[in-house]
Amino acid sequence: MSANWGNNIELSLFGESHGKAIGIVIGNLPAGVALDMDEIRWQMKRRAPGQNKMSTPRVEKDEVQIMSGLLDGVTTGAPLCAMIENSDQHSKDYSLLKECMRPGHSDYPAYVKYHGYNDVRGGGHFSGRLTAPIVFAGSVAKQILRQKGIIVGAHIQSIKDVYDDSFGVDITCEDLQQLTKQQYPTLNSDVFLKMQNVIEDARMKQDSVGGTIECAIINVPAGLGNPFFDSIESHLSPLLFSIPAVKSVSFGMGEKMSELYGHEANDCYYYEGEKVKTKTNHNGGITGGISNGMPIVFKVAIKPTPSISQVQSTINVKTKENTKLEITGRHDPCIVPRAVVVVESMAAIGILDMMKDI
Numbered sequence: 001m002s003a004n005w006g007n008n009i010e011l012s013l014f015g016e017s018h019g020k021a022i023g024i025v026i027g028n029l030p031a032g033v034a035l036d037m038d039e040i041r042w043q044m045k046r047r048a049p050g051q052n053k054m055s056t057p058r059v060e061k062d063e064v065q066i067m068s069g070l071l072d073g074v075t076t077g078a079p080l081c082a083m084i085e086n087s088d089q090h091s092k093d094y095s096l097l098k099e100c101m102r103p104g105h106s107d108y109p110a111y112v113k114y115h116g117y118n119d120v121r122g123g124g125h126f127s128g129r130l131t132a133p134i135v136f137a138g139s140v141a142k143q144i145l146r147q148k149g150i151i152v153g154a155h156i157q158s159i160k161d162v163y164d165d166s167f168g169v170d171i172t173c174e175d176l177q178q179l180t181k182q183q184y185p186t187l188n189s190d191v192f193l194k195m196q197n198v199i200e201d202a203r204m205k206q207d208s209v210g211g212t213i214e215c216a217i218i219n220v221p222a223g224l225g226n227p228f229f230d231s232i233e234s235h236l237s238p239l240l241f242s243i244p245a246v247k248s249v250s251f252g253m254g255e256k257m258s259e260l261y262g263h264e265a266n267d268c269y270y271y272e273g274e275k276v277k278t279k280t281n282h283n284g285g286i287t288g289g290i291s292n293g294m295p296i297v298f299k300v301a302i303k304p305t306p307s308i309s310q311v312q313s314t315i316n317v318k319t320k321e322n323t324k325l326e327i328t329g330r331h332d333p334c335i336v337p338r339a340v341v342v343v344e345s346m347a348a349i350g351i352l353d354m355m356k357d358i
């Protein structure tokens, strides 16, 4: 399995959901960055499991232990290694799942690829748990970007068919910073209760729901990115698709742009003093693969959690028979609320990586 990534910043992700620990090694970070560990703790808490009924009941503190690369709270330039211990594993829940493949999870393709040796417990290395170290790396990236005036923030755009508002063209740094201070951010404060009800309803029916997350990155200067293979879209998408359960990524108005006329889709330029702006931001701040100075805006869609306890049809790879499966164990009835900070983190890592002068 490969879990290495990076052009400028380098990431190496390690661990399994029911192993001793999970973690990340971040290479090529600048030396001399003072990390705000309280803020990192808050970002980790936004994602951590076991905090309420919307989440898996598995309780993990997600305390980060820094193993290298930090001295007196300041990065030394050596690889920054962060480790998070696993403490609340119920591995018995997975005994049957070595043979009976969960529909929608990684079990079957992983069984084929790793000849049955892959660790299925808690999803092993495929688990959403591996997003905890990503949030650590993302929090570090966000702090470095903030020193350059670049702010990343996201909100829950929808849960099933309950929708929040969308980012407007005039979104500010303060708006985004406010979102990152909320555990489950929405733009319209009334909508989250409805979303919570939809999640609870699914949970009571032994089912799950998905949704979308909208993310913005403000103050990326015009001129970042390249046409073709290293466009901003091409650079961020692999990171965003690496988040387990993400099934689509779209920039600006995405698919909806295909329904517009040219005069509706184009973002018309104007000067505000010396600054070049566009009246609308249908292209999500990127044209020709390159930032145009407007907020970079994208959406990710997250599927319903695959592990549900309703009876489902599947196969037993040991007996080679069709069978029925009733999954026991602890699962998120909806992944979206805990994934907001994961999406912000991937965005921050991707943009930082593209900035050659870090």
Ligand SMILES: Cc1cc2nc3c(=O)[nH]c(=O)nc-3n(C[C@H](O)[C@H](O)[C@H](O)COP(=O)(O)O)c2cc1C
Pocket (backbone or CB within 6 Å): 056, 104, 105, 106, 123, 126, 127, 128, 129, 131, 243, 244, 245, 246, 303, 305, 306, 307, 330, 331, 332, 335, 338, 339, 342
């Ligand atoms: C934060 C987070 C939490 C998740 N929690 C669960 C869970 O409790 N149960 C589950 O079956 N899948 C969960 N997933 C999704 C699975 O890990 C994912 O669907 C699986 O690895 C297969 O990958 P794919 O959906 O990208 O194909 C979670 C994902 C994330 C990002």
Ligand SMILES: C=C(O[C@@H]1CC(C(=O)O)=C[C@@H](OP(=O)(O)O)[C@H]1O)C(=O)O
Pocket (backbone or CB within 6 Å): 017, 048, 049, 056, 058, 060, 089, 090, 093, 121, 122, 123, 126, 127, 128, 129, 130, 132, 244, 329, 330, 331, 332
């Ligand atoms: C532990 C976390 O989420 C886990 C992600 C996950 C999966 O299949 O992705 C399955 C569940 O694992 P377990 O059966 O061990 O409880 C979730 O709890 C986490 O996000 O920290």
